[in-house]
Amino acid sequence: MSAFRSGSVGLVGRPNTGKSSLLNRLVGQKLAIVSPREQTTRHLVTGILSTSECQYAFVDSPGFQTRHRNLLNRSLNRRAGEVARDVDVVAFVLEALRLDSADRAALTRVPAGTPVVAVVNKVDQVRPAARLLPFLERVARERQFAAIVPVSATTGRNLPELLKVLREHLPESPPHYPVDQLTDRDERFFAAELVREKLFRLLGEELPYRCDVMVDSFRQEGRLRRIEATLWVERDSHKPIVLGKGGAMLKRISTDARKDMENLYGGKVFLQVWVKVKRRWTEDERTLRELGYA
Numbered sequence: 544m545s546a547f548r549s550g551s552v553g554l555v556g557r558p559n560t561g562k563s564s565l566l567n568r569l570v571g572q573k574l575a576i577v578s579p580r581e582q583t584t585r586h587l588v589t590g591i592l593s594t595s596e597c598q599y600a601f602v603d604s605p606g607f608q609t610r611h612r613n614l615l616n617r618s619l620n621r622r623a624g625e626v627a628r629d630v631d632v633v634a635f636v637l638e639a640l641r642l643d644s645a646d647r648a649a650l651t652r653v654p655a656g657t658p659v660v661a662v663v664n665k666v667d668q669v670r671p672a673a674r675l676l677p678f679l680e681r682v683a684r685e686r687q688f689a690a691i692v693p694v695s696a697t698t699g700r701n702l703p704e705l706l707k708v709l710r711e712h713l714p715e716s717p718p719h720y721p722v723d724q725l726t727d728r729d730e731r732f733f734a735a736e737l738v739r740e741k742l743f744r745l746l747g748e749e750l751p752y753r754c755d756v757m758v759d760s761f762r763q764e765g766r767l768r769r770i771e772a773t774l775w776v777e778r779d780s781h782k783p784i785v786l787g788k789g790g791a792m793l794k795r796i797s798t799d800a801r802k803d804m805e806n807l808y809g810g811k812v813f814l815q816v817w818v819k820v821k822r823r824w825t826e827d828e829r830t831l832r833e834l835g836y837a
């Protein structure tokens with residue numbers, strides 16, 4: 544039997560390649576929020592997978608932001624860069640058949656000394672399958688990758704192989720976390736994230752990038768969690784959109800978020816969400832600090 548290994552794996556890449564989906568699939572629990580829109584992830588979330596021979600701490604990071612140039616996005620990009628520097632191995636996540644300047648920009652942020660495994664995700668979308676091999680050859684020319692592993696976060700294809708490859712780059716060490724620990728984040732954090740996810744899933748093109756969510760109070764009363772949250776928008780004109788006709792949109796956002804919370808916590812949730820305007824919060828250092836970005 545080989546020695547136990549334990550260390551961190553940074554999920555890095557341009558937006559929308561499936562980093563958060565991979566994290567969730569690898570640890571078997573929905574921890575990181577996912578949406579079809581790019582630049583969904585804003586916070587670092589660690590998901591821990593413990594097996595009989597290895598403990599992996601996967602760190603999800605924001606995709607490198609190019610859409611808006613504001614203080615928020617500069618802070619997100621700094622974080623994505625930090626992840627690449629602080630981990631034992633980087634899982635550089637690409638989308639099958641797509642490799643462009645945004646991928647290259649993200650890749651240049653990985654320090655030269657860090658081993659990088661190229662993870663070619665979404666292979667379930669490749670038709671015909673024969674198109675994959677030439678793409679993998681193209682990826683191989685971009686950098687000296689430790690390995691190139693085609694996978695699908697959706698179907699789970701090849702994830703055991705990915706785990707095997709990543710383990711080779713982790714140090715021999717006893718586990719860093721208790722083996723039943725799943726994440727470094729608490730329930731309060733996930734409450735805010737799950738509301739934010741619904742904004743990305745339910746609101747139009749632009750608005751999710753102008754909103755954020757703060758949990759004002761989180762109380763556990765027996766098996767019930769009573770949660771109050773504020774949804775910040777940037778302008779007065781955003782408020783009626785988030786509320787929807789007769790409050791229908793806000794109701795849908797809260798209901799969907801509450802259901803996900805009940806799944807995650809395994810208990811009943813009473814959730815109240817208020818909408819408030821905070822002008823130009825994406826440029827305001829103090830607000831960004833309060834939201835956990837600085």
Ligand SMILES: Nc1nc2c(ncn2[C@@H]2O[C@H](COP(=O)(O)OP(=O)(O)OP(=O)(O)O)[C@@H](O)[C@H]2O)c(=O)[nH]1
Pocket residue numbers: 557558559560561562563564565576577578579580581582583584585604605606607664665666667668694695696697698
């Ligand atoms: N078909 C397919 N879709 C996938 C796969 N993995 C992720 N997706 C989809 O790709 C979209 C983006 O997924 P995310 O996990 O949010 O991507 P991300 O890299 O974390 O994105 P950012 O946080 O915005 O940087 C979602 O619509 C996912 O459902 C996959 O293996 N196959």
Ligand SMILES: [Mg+2]
Pocket residue numbers: 562563564575576577583584603604605606
């Ligand atoms: Mg993400």
